[in-house]
Amino acid sequence: MSARKNWIKPTITPHREGILNKFGRITAKEFIEGIEGIPIKDLVSQYGSPLFVLSEKQLRSNIRRLKQAFETRYQPVIFGWSYKTNYLNAVCAVLHQEGSWAEVVSLFEYEKARSLGVSGNRILFNGPHKTKDTLALCVQEGARIHIDNMDELYLLEEVARAADKVVSVTIRLNFDNGFTEPWSRFGFNIESGQAIDAARRISNSQWLNLCGLHSHIGTFVLEPNAYSSQIKIMCEFMETAEQQTGCIIDSLDVGGGFASHLDLQGVYISTEQTIPSVEQYADAICTTLLRATAQRRAQNKPQPTLIVESGRAVVDDAEALISSVVSTRRLPSGKPAAVLDAGVNLLFTAFWYHHRVQPTRALDGLAEETVLYGPLCMNIDVVRQSIMIPPLQVGDQLIITPVGAYNNTQWLQFIEYRPNVVMIHEDGQISIIRKAENLSSMNQLEILPDHLHGNFKLS
Numbered sequence: 407m408s409a410r411k412n413w414i415k416p417t418i419t420p421h422r423e424g425i426l427n428k429f430g431r432i433t434a435k436e437f438i439e440g441i442e443g444i445p446i447k448d449l450v451s452q453y454g455s456p457l458f459v460l461s462e463k464q465l466r467s468n469i470r471r472l473k474q475a476f477e478t479r480y481q482p483v484i485f486g487w488s489y490k491t492n493y494l495n496a497v498c499a500v501l502h503q504e505g506s507w508a509e510v511v512s513l514f515e516y517e518k519a520r521s522l523g524v525s526g527n528r529i530l531f532n533g534p535h536k537t538k539d540t541l542a543l544c545v546q547e548g549a550r551i552h553i554d555n556m557d558e559l560y561l562l563e564e565v566a567r568a569a570d571k572v573v574s575v576t577i578r579l580n581f582d583n584g585f586t587e588p589w590s591r592f593g594f595n596i597e598s599g600q601a602i603d604a605a606r607r608i609s610n611s612q613w614l615n616l617c618g619l620h621s622h623i624g625t626f627v628l629e630p631n632a633y634s635s636q637i638k639i640m641c642e643f644m645e646t647a648e649q650q651t652g653c654i655i656d657s658l659d660v661g662g663g664f665a666s667h668l669d670l671q672g673v674y675i676s677t678e679q680t681i682p683s684v685e686q687y688a689d690a691i692c693t694t695l696l697r698a699t700a701q702r703r704a705q706n707k708p709q710p711t712l713i714v715e716s717g718r719a720v721v722d723d724a725e726a727l728i729s730s731v732v733s734t735r736r737l738p739s740g741k742p743a744a745v746l747d748a749g750v751n752l753l754f755t756a757f758w759y760h761h762r763v764q765p766t767r768a769l770d771g772l773a774e775e776t777v778l779y780g781p782l783c784m785n786i787d788v789v790r791q792s793i794m795i796p797p798l799q800v801g802d803q804l805i806i807t808p809v810g811a812y813n814n815t816q817w818l819q820f821i822e823y824r825p826n827v828v829m830i831h832e833d834g835q836i837s838i839i840r841k842a843e844n845l846s847s848m849n850q851l852e853i854l855p856d857h858l859h860g861n862f863k864l865s
């Protein structure tokens with residue numbers, strides 16, 4: 407007897423041409439065979455699937471372009487690499503070689519930077535969680551502490567007194583820049599007077615010395631004018647604080663947030679065409695800063711150092727995720743679906759963004775709106791809710807980009823092992839920069855109590 411065939415609901419598929427942007431639609435001819443000249447097939451056969459692939463060349467070129475954009479418009483500028491965006495050692499090391507300091511928000515990130523050989527005085531320590539021990543370490547090693555709140559200010563003062571050291575500090579500010587949602591849960595608010603209170607409190611302290619201002623207005627900020635507004639407000643506050651407390655501000659840190667080339671979910675017009683270039687962000691920031699500090703220069707006061715903590719715009723497009731189709735099906739609605747070996751466990755940013763998905767061969771047939779699922783036994787595991795793509799086959803590879811920002815840090819060890827991450831070096835050599843997990847690496851931190859060894863009653 408021949409195998410019973412499954413009934414498949416007949417469907418009518420309108421043949422639509424050119425109505426979706428390049429993120430939404432794959433034409434039959436559009437495919438890529440390799441990354442930096444290395445065939446996808448070779449990468450997968452050697453390092454497995456799924457696989458993260460980083461391009462050292464792209465990463466260096468991105469940070470150089472960012473530096474050039476700022477340094478040709480303003481000096482001096484310091485760049486701080488935002489560890490939480492991607493703290494794989496190889497990524498951080500490339501950026502430190504390119505001159506970026508480390509920008510960290512936890513003891514773990516701080517220790518990672520130190521273990522790579524970054525000295526304390528080249529580390530900017532942000533974030534709302536710094537314990538007394540962490541602050542003591544920062545004071546001892548000369549790290550640049552960005553104070554987040556009053557409790558931290560008091561704690562740091564205590565630590566400085568105990569160490570018998572006067573500590574130079576930066577305060578984090580929040581305010582309404584008129585463009586982005588104020589991140590008022592971080593730092594001291596300007597409008598309410600909290601920020602100037604903090605400045606006064608520091609100037610009254612024998613142990614603290616206010617010398618820097620910081621603010622980070624958001625992530626994926628699509629409006630360069632938000633930064634002009636930010637700079638204007640920070641410079642006004644700088645003048646006020648200096649006049650009222652006698653401090654001298656020598657650095658202004660604008661944080662990060664420059665958009666990378668992704669589409670936001672729920673936005674039906676591709677934002678890709680409207681994403682500002684790093685030069686546009688640099689222009690908005692530096693032009694405003696030069697204007698706002700003109701009077702200082704006239705009075706021969708020192709020009710504040712500009713600090714830029716860009717994360718996603720530096721790393722996102724330097725990394726791709728290769729994933730393979732493990733099964734295909736038609737949903738009861740008639741919509742085709744494919745299950746991939748990589749899902750939201752590896753692609754945390756799929757919750758907010760639409761990634762570009764490209765096949766690695768010319769796909770035959772009519773493009774249809776297709777769902778791409780990940781491998782998890784969870785309904786939420788959707789890589790793309792809808793993408794116009796011709797029929798996929800088991801074993802097909804898809805290249806998902808850009809994935810360099812916030813995936814290798816926010817990925818979840820959930821259900822599946824996390825895969826290899828490789829870097830293609832500038833000279834074309836390939837090396838594993840983070841090994842795939844396996845049972846022994848997973849079990850390394852677990853301790854099974856003696857009485858739970860064996861004795862299983864499974865019959």
Ligand SMILES: *Cc1c(COP(=O)(O)O)cnc(C)c1O
Binds near residue numbers: 511533622625
């Ligand atoms: C996350 C973060 C950054 C980097 O943000 P991107 O959106 O990745 O550019 C910079 N500064 C601070 C304080 C941050 O928390």
